[in-house]
Amino acid sequence: MSLAPRAVLVHRVSEYEELLARHGTHGQAAFFLSSRGRAIDDVRERDLRARRALAEVAAAVPAPWRQARVERADLDRFLFGPEDVVVVAGQDGLVANAAKYLDGQPVIGIDTDPGRNPGVLVRHRSADAARLLAAAVGRGAAFDELTMVEAATDDGQRLLALNEIYLGCPGHRTARYRLSPGEGGGEAQASSGVLVGTGTGATGWLRSLWQQRGSALPLPGPAEGRLAWFVREAWPSPVTGTSFVEGLLARGERLGVTVESDRLVVFGDGMEADALELTWGQSVRMGVSATSLRLLC
Structure with a gap:
């Protein structure tokens, strides 16, 4: 029963x-x-x-x-x-x-x-x-199936978000990591963090970065199976680059980040109290989640 x-x-x-x-x-x-x-x-x-x-x-x-x-x-x-x-x-x-x-x-x-x-x-x-x-x-x-973003760490932790996932330092310090937007080696970066967002999030924080940067990326719609990502204030130096600061992720594609700081956090939709914590050498991959939000029309 x-x-x-x-x-x-x-x-x-x-x-x-x-x-x-x-x-x-x-x-x-x-x-x-x-x-x-x-x-x-x-x-x-x-x-x-x-x-x-x-x-x-x-x-x-x-x-x-x-x-x-x-x-x-x-x-x-x-x-x-x-x-x-x-x-x-x-x-x-x-x-x-x-x-x-x-x-x-x-x-x-x-x-x-x-x-x-x-x-x-x-x-x-x-x-x-x-x-x-x-x-x-x-x-x-009738439901709207709203796309969600997922972060999965190399030790089996998983985080979902409807708007966006943020990766960076818990305070206002510089986040250091290696970013890999594809299957290649990527580059070492120092920045204020990385934001990966959905079409629902494209009306908020994600849009503010897109607008401030004057980006030509076509932001996704809420039900589209793709994401947009931005690196916040990437800093060029002899050992860090700024070649990869924005992009799109189709379903099945992943943005990889390997931590090169003592401590970075990953949280979704502003819920800092429920964050994943990562340390030196750990990695996380972010992309479109298989789970979506079923919102009644």
Whole structure:
């Protein structure tokens, strides 16, 4: 007998909740914000809108279904199951934060603050939750299969991301490594790090590098099976080069990096707390993942 679907509601602690945790009371939080020229009313109202949206989604879950909630900070410790329907309530970035922990589960993006989010990934409203949940498990549901990027290390570690994967130093020091964009030997580089991103990420950090550099690379679309990569601020010296600073990766191609620093980190979609750590001589290969994000249209 198969398990009933489980609706997993993914959310994030609001700015108001963070202020209360830091300052203790509403009044002290209001005083803190006023001392910096801000009013607490808007912050509190956004918190209430998010709570109302979560409550509306929870109430729409069908009675036979199971239900669970997970906060962004706990995603790396939460075990998603194959029967889950993942409902992300918040901003577009929260969908990306959750995506790396999924393996083909349907995802519904709920915008809890319409007008403030671009709505690229959180496309729906909480009032439509009942219809969306039914559609996610029904026949003929329409999904966008969004390409993801993968990093695999030589010791068997694996990392997924929906927007981009960053490799570099954990601080502001120079990252040293050997970069191999193909099957050749590549070159030793010293830079601020390497960014490998998808078409979904091409609306954010990846685009900012592309734009700043005036690159002629055609950035991929969200569902295209290719990636773009950029080296940030590569530094030429007698022992480091700048021949390979940008490129595209088709499905099956890999960008290889061998570490020549004491410590480098690899993390996806801004989740620095869930990073892979690499040291001298270790290598990592980045490319299009076989896993994609199934986002309900």
